[in-house]
Amino acid sequence: MSQLVLVGMNHKTAPIEIRERLAAVCREDKHLLHRFPQLRYVDELFVLSTCNRVEILFVCNQLHEATHEVKSLLRGHLGDALSAQVESCFYTYQFLDAVKHLFRVASSLDSMVVGEPQILGQIKAAYREATECKAVGVILNRLLHKAFSVAKRVRSETMIGSHAVSISYAAVELARKIFRDLRDKRVLLIGAGEMAELAAEHLLAQGVRQLMVANRTLERAVELAGRFKGETVSFSHILDALKNVDIVLTSTGSPEPILRHKDVKSRMRERKNRPLFFIDIAVPRDVEQRVNEIENVYLYDIDDLQGIVDFNRAGRQLEAERAEHIVAEETVKFQQWLCTLDVVPTIVGLREKADAIRRQELLRTLSHLPHLTEKDRKAIDVLTQSIVKKLLHDPIMFLKKKAHRGSKQLFTDCTQQLFNLTNGCKPDSSALTDEVSSVKNENKILKNLEK
Amino acid sequence: METVFLILATIAYCVGAIGYVIYLVRDQDAIHRVSSGILLAGATLQGLALIMRSISMGRLAVTNSQEALSFFAWVLVVVYLVVQTRFHLRILGSFVSPLAVLFMLGSPLVPARMIPTSGIFQSVWVVVHVSALFLANALFALAFSAGIMYLLQERTIKRKNFGFLYLRLPSLESLDKLNYVCLVFGFPLMTLGLITGFAYAGSVWKSPWNWDPKEIFALITWFIYAILLHERLAVGWRGRRAAWLAIFGFSAVLVTFLGVNLVLQGHHTVFVR
Numbered sequence A: 001m002s003q004l005v006l007v008g009m010n011h012k013t014a015p016i017e018i019r020e021r022l023a024a025v026c027r028e029d030k031h032l033l034h035r036f037p038q039l040r041y042v043d044e045l046f047v048l049s050t051c052n053r054v055e056i057l058f059v060c061n062q063l064h065e066a067t068h069e070v071k072s073l074l075r076g077h078l079g080d081a082l083s084a085q086v087e088s089c090f091y092t093y094q095f096l097d098a099v100k101h102l103f104r105v106a107s108s109l110d111s112m113v114v115g116e117p118q119i120l121g122q123i124k125a126a127y128r129e130a131t132e133c134k135a136v137g138v139i140l141n142r143l144l145h146k147a148f149s150v151a152k153r154v155r156s157e158t159m160i161g162s163h164a165v166s167i168s169y170a171a172v173e174l175a176r177k178i179f180r181d182l183r184d185k186r187v188l189l190i191g192a193g194e195m196a197e198l199a200a201e202h203l204l205a206q207g208v209r210q211l212m213v214a215n216r217t218l219e220r221a222v223e224l225a226g227r228f229k230g231e232t233v234s235f236s237h238i239l240d241a242l243k244n245v246d247i248v249l250t251s252t253g254s255p256e257p258i259l260r261h262k263d264v265k266s267r268m269r270e271r272k273n274r275p276l277f278f279i280d281i282a283v284p285r286d287v288e289q290r291v292n293e294i295e296n297v298y299l300y301d302i303d304d305l306q307g308i309v310d311f312n313r314a315g316r317q318l319e320a321e322r323a324e325h326i327v328a329e330e331t332v333k334f335q336q337w338l339c340t341l342d343v344v345p346t347i348v349g350l351r352e353k354a355d356a357i358r359r360q361e362l363l364r365t366l367s368h369l370p371h372l373t374e375k376d377r378k379a380i381d382v383l384t385q386s387i388v389k390k391l392l393h394d395p396i397m398f399l400k401k402k403a404h405r406g407s408k409q410l411f412t413d414c415t416q417q418l419f420n421l422t423n424g425c426k427p428d429s430s431a432l433t434d435e436v437s438s439v440k441n442e443n444k445i446l447k448n449l450e451k
Numbered sequence B: 001m002e003t004v005f006l007i008l009a010t011i012a013y014c015v016g017a018i019g020y021v022i023y024l025v026r027d028q029d030a031i032h033r034v035s036s037g038i039l040l041a042g043a044t045l046q047g048l049a050l051i052m053r054s055i056s057m058g059r060l061a062v063t064n065s066q067e068a069l070s071f072f073a074w075v076l077v078v079v080y081l082v083v084q085t086r087f088h089l090r091i092l093g094s095f096v097s098p099l100a101v102l103f104m105l106g107s108p109l110v111p112a113r114m115i116p117t118s119g120i121f122q123s124v125w126v127v128v129h130v131s132a133l134f135l136a137n138a139l140f141a142l143a144f145s146a147g148i149m150y151l152l153q154e155r156t157i158k159r160k161n162f163g164f165l166y167l168r169l170p171s172l173e174s175l176d177k178l179n180y181v182c183l184v185f186g187f188p189l190m191t192l193g194l195i196t197g198f199a200y201a202g203s204v205w206k207s208p209w210n211w212d213p214k215e216i217f218a219l220i221t222w223f224i225y226a227i228l229l230h231e232r233l234a235v236g237w238r239g240r241r242a243a244w245l246a247i248f249g250f251s252a253v254l255v256t257f258l259g260v261n262l263v264l265q266g267h268h269t270v271f272v273r
Helices: A016-030 A032-038 A063-078 A080-087 A095-106 A118-132 A138-157 A167-178 A194-205 A218-227 A235-244 A261-268 A289-293 A302-340 A343-368 A374-402 A408-419 A429-450 B002-025 B029-057 B065-087 B092-109 B124-159 B164-168 B172-205 B213-235 B240-262
Strands: A003-010 A042-049 A053-060 A091-094 A186-190 A210-214 A247-250 A276-280 A297-301
Touching: A003 A016, A003 A063, A003 A095, A032 A042, A032 A063, A042 A063, A042 A118, A042 A138, A053 A063, A053 A095, A053 A138, A063 A080, A091 A095, A095 A118, A095 A138, A095 A302, A118 A138, A138 A302, A138 A408, A167 A194, A167 A276, A167 A297, A167 A302, A167 B124, A167 B172, A186 A194, A186 A235, A194 A210, A194 A247, A210 A218, A210 A235, A235 A261, A261 A289, A289 A297, A297 A302, A302 A343, A343 A374, A343 A408, A374 A408, B002 B029, B002 B065, B002 B092, B002 B164, B029 B065, B029 B092, B065 B092, B065 B124, B065 B172, B065 B240, B092 B124, B124 B164, B124 B172, B124 B240, B172 B213, B172 B240, B213 B240
Parallel strands: A186 A210, A186 A247, A247 A276, A276 A297
Antiparallel strands: A003 A053, A003 A091, A042 A053
16 A cells, blocks of 8 residues: 655754755755656655745655655755755654645644745645646645645634734734725835835735835836836925825835824824824834824834734634644545555445445336336346446456556546545545646746746 | 513613624624624514504603603614614624613613603604604714724724734724714704704793703703814814714713703703603
């Protein structure tokens, strides 16, 4: 029977320096997957590498040899100096533990920020790469699709993802507690850092339509305004712009505050006291602290936003427990499916299903034909039996022939799906196709982007 | 029969209010649906009781303080249910429904002497006067609740001290908007109620203004809301100040409505004793 193994490390086991280097190495020259054809003992391979984790999942028949092979591959890739350090950070999970770990990672339960949604996209991208390299087969295909649907289930059945995840998201959530509707609000971006860009993207995703950009270097302002379909404001006019914007995002590198208490206060009357929300993600800060004391003005700096993130994290922990339960449940279901992936259970299942159908139909037909004699009934019974037997003969012989080949999983799985044998632990086929199509869509989008 | 309806309505309000308080803590759609359904049932029962009583008495059955209080609770629930369909501020129910329960349960506690029927009740003026003022007061009660919610939420956001209320309370802007809408509809109704009141007083006591305590307090209340409306429209007062003024205004309403009825004597005492 094949073995499922996961070797990996994450932010809990490895310090950032090691993760950085490993992730960089894994990303180079389209990483380990291209070596897959050279691996003798590894049947299927999946590699996930993000800035917080590296996970290598593989299917093999000889556990020891395959693990050794994968590790030496890694070592060859990393160079001796790094691999000595890395070795101690690795964890190895087998079979169900590996399944459970993957489900937890996909549902973002193992993430640094529990509930953050990016990880699922990263797994999908990694899966796409693995399929392109033809490194995944029956088991990993099913396992990853299952992981997607588990993640989906966790997301919809628990509130784990509903709280603010990142600082920029926390800022947007706050804006929604101040303003009723973000669609008619105007945003002013002062300075054009990466964080500000991210927050602006979040705001636009929440429906903000009007965006203005002010930056000391005009080119950058024009570039950003072009990207967000906004307009530019000259840096010397930002105080006038305060009159008709609602959200101000500042992230300049200025050592002095650029927005002062008296400047803001004097503009509130012209605004007819409409609320004004400052998001100051610059360090040192761009907006004077006292601005927060003005009526209907709300000022949040980066530490305040971190406070919301921490507050949300506490709530998320409770939901994480419910999510763990879902993961455990789905792990058991996957185990059941894995167990049927052998020739004998498949044949038994096939026979049982056919016989059950035969009996049911026989019973129904005979109840309509009460005039038949016992002998007739017997003859019909024998007839149906032999039809079923003859019909199943070829598929069963085929499966038996494959029993000792490497491709047996493919054919057992195919048979299971063809005859719908796995009712107890049937994978949600609609969810499966959903996932497949979503992966395909993403593929298309990525390709378009590349163009 | 009416008494049974009234008791059932009271129970419904209590259950609905408890449901709404639970909804404040647990964000589940079903709790809100059930609670508002129960409130609606209570309001229907009380409405029936009111109609039956008014028919049997031959006039609007709001004559003593007791009836006035429970009538106010009814108007409050009805106004809340109507506003709810427009504004979708469900958490408002968690603040308004306990208020309605308070009035409903408080009504048997105030003295209720039956006043001999006299001709002065049977006038269109009285019906307009009473219903306009009660409707206005219910709207002001909503503004009061929205004001409390606003202050709570504003405090959280200003002080950056987050609790579960932060997640459950609606946005500042929508609470402020509710405050404004209640004022815009409530103030003309209140004005109408007062004018009909004075006009009627003029026809009964020869003079529309009699230095009656109720009249004085009513005028004070009217001025508070007039100031609020003026500042909102002309100067752009909003947010915390508007919330405080809505709370202050409703306190004045309560003094005019209850305090004067129960404590001070005057012309108006003829109606509600």
